[in-house]
Each structure stands twice: as C-alpha cells, then as structure tokens.
Amino acid sequence: MTSVLYDAPGPRAKRRNVLFSVVFFVLLALLLWWVWQTMDDKGQLEWSLWKPFTTSEAWTTYLLPGLADTLKAAALSMVIALPLGAVLGIARMSDHRWVRIPAGAVVEFFRAIPVLLLMLFANEFYVRSTGIPSDERPLYAVVTGLVLYNASVLAEVVRAGILSLPKGQSEAAMAIGLRKSQTMTSILLPQAVTAMLPAIVSQLVVIVKDTALGGVMLGFTELLNTRSTLAANYANVIPSFIVVAVIFIVLNFILTSFASWLEGRLRRSKRSTGAVLGADKVDDVNAAEVGGTYGTGAGGSI
Numbered sequence: 001m002t003s004v005l006y007d008a009p010g011p012r013a014k015r016r017n018v019l020f021s022v023v024f025f026v027l028l029a030l031l032l033w034w035v036w037q038t039m040d041d042k043g044q045l046e047w048s049l050w051k052p053f054t055t056s057e058a059w060t061t062y063l064l065p066g067l068a069d070t071l072k073a074a075a076l077s078m079v080i081a082l083p084l085g086a087v088l089g090i091a092r093m094s095d096h097r098w099v100r101i102p103a104g105a106v107v108e109f110f111r112a113i114p115v116l117l118l119m120l121f122a123n124e125f126y127v128r129s130t131g132i133p134s135d136e137r138p139l140y141a142v143v144t145g146l147v148l149y150n151a152s153v154l155a156e157v158v159r160a161g162i163l164s165l166p167k168g169q170s171e172a173a174m175a176i177g178l179r180k181s182q183t184m185t186s187i188l189l190p191q192a193v194t195a196m197l198p199a200i201v202s203q204l205v206v207i208v209k210d211t212a213l214g215g216v217m218l219g220f221t222e223l224l225n226t227r228s229t230l231a232a233n234y235a236n237v238i239p240s241f242i243v244v245a246v247i248f249i250v251l252n253f254i255l256t257s258f259a260s261w262l263e264g265r266l267r268r269s270k271r272s273t274g275a276v277l278g279a280d281k282v283d284d285v286n287a288a289e290v291g292g293t294y295g296t297g298a299g300g301s302i
Helices: 011-041 047-054 056-091 097-112 115-129 137-163 167-175 180-217 223-234 237-270 279-301
Strands: none
Touching: 047 056, 047 223, 047 237, 056 097, 056 137, 056 180, 056 223, 056 237, 097 137, 115 137, 115 180, 137 180, 167 180, 180 223, 180 237, 223 237
C-alpha cells in the first residue's frame, strides 16, 4: 500500500525493520544492565543512599521548595514571554518600517545571546542599578534572562505560524473590508495557534529546564540547587541527581501531554460536523435567509 508521503515497505523491508528494532532493544537492555552493574559495584544502589527520599524531611526541606521556585520562575517567564513574543512576531510583519525594523533588531539581538549570559547581565544590572534585595535578585535575573531569550524565539514561532497560512485567508479578509489589525486578531492568529502549539510547548519545556542555569551560576534556589544541599547532607550525589532528573521528566511529560490534549481539542473544534442536509432542509434554510433579507430590507425602507 502506497501513501502520499512514502512507499509502504515490502516484505524484505519489514523483516529488516524488525531486525533493526530487535538489535536496538537488545543493545539498550545491555546498556541499562551495564549502568546497573556499575552503580552496584560503586555502592550507589545501597539502601542507605536512597532511604532519605522515603522520608518527608528530604522533600519538605529541600526538593519541594526547590521545585516551587523552579515552577515560579518558569511560570513568570511563560506569562511574560508569550504575549511579548506574540507582539514582537506581529511587529516583524508590520507594513511600517519604523515598527518592523526595530522589532527585527530586538529579536535577532536577544536570540543570538546565550540565555545564561543574559541572566548574568541582568543580575549585574540589578546589583548596580536597582535596590532589589539580594535574596530576591537571582529570581529577577533568571526571569529576565528567560523572558528576553524565549520571547525572541517565540516571536519567530508566531511569525512562522502566521506565514504558514494560505494567502487566501488574508485576501478574503481584505475583500470583505477588514483592516489588517482585524485580520490578524480575528482570522490569522486563531488559525495559526494550532500550528504553532507544538513549537510553543517545546519552548516552554526549555524554559522549565533553563531555570537550572540560574541555580548553577546565580545561586537561585531552584530544584537543582537544592539538590546539591541535599546531597551534601545525605552524601548521596548520584541518587539525588537521578531523583531530580525523574522529577524534571515527569514535569515536562505532564506539560507536553496537556499540550497534546489541547492541540487535539482545538483541531476537533475546527472540524465540520460532516452532516449532509437534505433538499428539504436546504430549501428551508434558503427560504429563511431570503425572508430575513427581504424582511430587513422592507423594514429598512419603511
């Protein structure tokens, strides 16, 4: 069976694919076994190293407060970066050069700088030019760096999503007399959201993970930073890394799963019902429309 995108594999190709899959899973199992044996030989699987994670102290004192700060910084960055990125992306498509050129310069500038460097610059700025308390300064610096970088990336996502729509959408809007701002907000953006959603969510996942940079360089008390304190107290460096990695995996999996559900719901809401009207129903609808038009016209003339 041949698809539009590719040729369906034949019997030999199917056997080859099965063979490759079996070899891959065997190699993966060997790798996992080797990792397990190495950790066992190094004493990293001893119960004394994992026992602290079964008590409430390790979670309430270290992991949960760090996770709360991670989510706080990520949420603030998302809330600010999303609308700012949308504004910059739309501004890059403006007909006015005095809007388009500065917006493009801002996007290209902040997208080219590493996010860690933006955090460090922001921290130095807050140290020298503001009166923000030292215990709150790392949060401000992390959020600032994440917003500047990710808003620039999201601006390109928004611009690409809008440009991916057929030109007939804009032409139809112009034909019925809509202004460009009305076309953008009422027609183009709502349709582009579904296409942009996977890229937007992948960038939100990046935001969650990049909060760890602030913990490493600025002392921000996020999840990875509090892990180091926990490992110093319980002497379980490798287990603490594994637990924190699992927390990040679960957190990002929840975020991507919600985005997949939302994308599917948006796509289903845009589909037509597919119902076929009979001839009598079509006549009734046409009669109602004609009657309403004539009635409005008659009423207007009176």
